[in-house]
Amino acid sequence: MRFNPPPNWPPVPPGWVPPPNWQPDPTWPPPPPGWQLWVPDHAPVGRNKTPLIIGGITVAIVALVAVVLTVVLVSRSDSGGGSGPSTTATAASDEDQIEDQVDAFEKAWNDEDFAAMESIVCEELQDDPEFTEEEFLASRQESGRLNLTVLEMDVTGDTAVVSIEQQGESANDFDFAREGDEWKWCEL
Numbered sequence: 001m002r003f004n005p006p007p008n009w010p011p012v013p014p015g016w017v018p019p020p021n022w023q024p025d026p027t028w029p030p031p032p033p034g035w036q037l038w039v040p041d042h043a044p045v046g047r048n049k050t051p052l053i054i055g056g057i058t059v060a061i062v063a064l065v066a067v068v069l070t071v072v073l074v075s076r077s078d079s080g081g082g083s084g085p086s087t088t089a090t091a092a093s094d095e096d097q098i099e100d101q102v103d104a105f106e107k108a109w110n111d112e113d114f115a116a117m118e119s120i121v122c123e124e125l126q127d128d129p130e131f132t133e134e135e136f137l138a139s140r141q142e143s144g145r146l147n148l149t150v151l152e153m154d155v156t157g158d159t160a161v162v163s164i165e166q167q168g169e170s171a172n173d174f175d176f177a178r179e180g181d182e183w184k185w186c187e188l
């Protein structure tokens with residue numbers, strides 16, 4: 001058997017063997033968990049490689065997480081997180097959002113859901129004194145159900161004009177505006 005000092009202790013001279021009843025200096029740190037102070041003579045001399053392996057794996061995992069986060073953040077900023085449309089992909093995204101608002105408008109109207117309608121329209125309409133639940137329900141009863149189809153739209157920055165057809169009747173143009181990061185219906 002030979003003496004195998006831990007890596008966190010001061011180095012010992014080559015070939016040094018502790019005398020009988022030798023005790024390590026109490027100011028030295030404890031050996032790493034599972035460290036053997038005495039090893040068979042045929043055991044390789046050197047450090048326990050387990051902490052190095054665990055450290056290497058940890059570094060690899062941290063690097064992988066950093067790469068994934070970078071890819072996610074870059075892809076989000078490339079997909080329309082800017083101040084206005086600058087690419088075809090952003091314009092398509094705006095069109096999809098406006099189409100979704102038209103669908104939500106149709107659903108809120110047909111379900112006679114004023115709260116849902118309020119969340120769809122822009123602040124200017126919400127502040128209009130004639131935009132009340134009573135007026136909404138009266139108009140809904142008078143006009144009946146909607147079946148809306150978007151025919152075309154012209155998106156310019158934070159505004160859009162959308163041509164919408166109601167059950168095959170002549171199309172009408174409606175204004176939309178981006179408020180924050182959402183498109184809102186701005187004309188009834």
